[in-house]
Amino acid sequence: MNARPYWNMEMESLLGSERMREIQLERLQRRVDDLLVHAPYFAAKLTANGVRRGADIRSLDDWSRALPPFTKLDYRDAVDARDNDIYRFLDDTLPVPLSELVTMAATSGTTGDPQPYPLTRVDIDDMWGEFMLRVRWRCGVRPGDRVIHAFALSMFLAGVPPLQCSRDDGTMVIPIGAEPGAARVLKTARFFRGNVLMCTPSLAEHLIERAPEILGAPIGSLGIHTLICGGEPGAGIPAVRERIETAYGGKLFDCGAGLGVSCAHPEYQGMHWIGDDLAIYELVDPATREPIPMTDGAEGEAVFTTLVGGGFGWTRLSLGDVHRVQVSTCPCGQSGLRYRIVGRVDDMLKVKGVIVYPAAIDAVVASFMPRVTGEFRILLDEPPPRVVPPLRLRIERGEGTAASDLPALEADLIRAMKERLKFTPVIDWAEPFALPRSQHKTRFIEIAGR
Template structure:
């Protein structure tokens, strides 16, 4: 897919001059934090070296993997059993608070986080001083790819209360050399005043948060439009949506900033992928810290990581002290969109998230993800972009029941709902039943928005 020719904040063109000079002179020296620019052979050798050290450590220290023969070579990993979130929860219930996959001494733990619990009971995450540094360095490679660099001032608007996205992601922003404001969540009116007073360059927040800001501006600052805040870069994370060009275009048109997709998995690495200015998709930048695989989510068989392939992302720790994981199932279904060198100079493969396997809806044999529905809804200016899929009973389903919110000033009509239903059918192959809601009916949230409601 051709890349978009948008720009990073503070850059001209999609390839910074320092990258161009290194690529053109073949002067890239492979290090832990620039594997995104290395050749596949160079990266593979580094990963194998790291795995040799990590596998020996896991075999010696992790009771969770005791008795399981870890493969010596990374290419042999598909023969090793997968690790699931359910197994981690069970481990922590039996061996509180960190589970028997804690491989470090308790005296080495310097930080405790908890997952958000979006898909079940929260999991406790332990970090050593080394782990915290790794998380920051790895996340910094992704944030740099997305356009954050020294001289920019960014507000970090994620939850600092236990959640990995708070303090740990803050450190990943600082790793780029940018100035970071630890704003957190809540106090949206204060954020508006802060952005205007400090002339912020960017914001790091959930994909849902701009909608919250828009509502606050309408209600509390009627003379201030989103573009008046002057933000140039939006690092959006924590939930799907930005993979859809229509959704991203709506945000960029409203705010005037470059919307960049940031991705990670709290259990293994909170940020490891970021979208550059030259592509609609994300680069897997943290190849020195985690090893990626693809599997068929139903058969669990390996899938080659190549252009155009689709599968569930599976990750293995390469440099973790406290809770190293081997072949961890993310439940995220991704599409590999490029393995060649990007126009930005990075060789790290590009991908987009199609959805979570546990969010997939089967409608008369057709697999549908909420992200696909979002792409359709965001094409309609008559709609606000807010929606929810309301499922009752067990699958399979004959139609997708969708509640969609109207844009301000728009009146519901049968022709509009019919049009949305037909477009969803054309895009997904599945029938939908669309119910139009009045503006501001669906609650905006600073955290992750639940698109599927089950009753």
């Protein structure tokens, strides 16, 4: 029983199949009927596009045409238009009555506006809860395991909701949260012999540093065999993965930005989308908002529509992330197409019509370490997205890189940018550690005169 590959053999075996598309369509038609009844905001848009009942959506392609993607800006406009009354907004946009909501979580969002994540009982049991169980099973969490839950508990979607979702799958959850700090997390993990750790990748890294002082022993002494990380990028970055897995002596999984989790393949393959029956996952062109076909290497803004529950209210919702997908079978053999986060829609640059994301430039620069330090800036004359070529990059040379090595390094870097990102940069060299360091999310872009 414990050797089966998926928590939900019935549904997870069907991911990506024709039968799954039928299940999605049936559920979507019911969802559209619910929106027409309960969500006047979407009902007005649907009827304007000729959709008067669920059955009018006859294919998943029809869905892409039925509603435009709902973005962060749409969210802000819609809340503003309702005098900043979040319940009026939810009442007008959710496919269920507000009386069905049992929990309110939120994310802070990059701009500081909290994005609400209300949950109904069905979300807890059958949507978010089902997803969490699938994640844990794919990550090798089994009956008898003790899960240290060290995501921030206050409001955070990955905080209390996963605890509410815990079911009798034979595992025990130890809800510490991130708030008490590293020392409490480490001591509690040791005292209660937790062997699975769920937290942000930055906390996982911080615990490595603190363990010798707090525990008198390296982090590997805890016997944590599995880490499930999310809430921020990091668990998909090769250098971070190696550092965490080596220090803990356990396997690291990356989870989030949709219903996905990475697999146990030694090389990071992106996250498998494991919830076709729970939500429709689409890609759209960030500029035109037209659908992008799901093919190997396709890139676009990720758009989600939940099919189960209702509090989440993902109705062609964009979280502002740009994903790249692989639909061919993963070398690990598990089901579910894979996606990687390429960047944020807000950070998009356009160089002569070629779309480039700072995170993609970061990945190319990082692949040249230690010839470079990894730190760089994108120098722009005006605010993005439009860039008048050439795109200028200020890159720090590595400590061991002599001035005489720079021409060859520059040629290699330019070639790599051209091959992998399809643009030719101009490079300004900076001394090692000359660029200011930031504790927080790195801001790669510098605009002249600001």
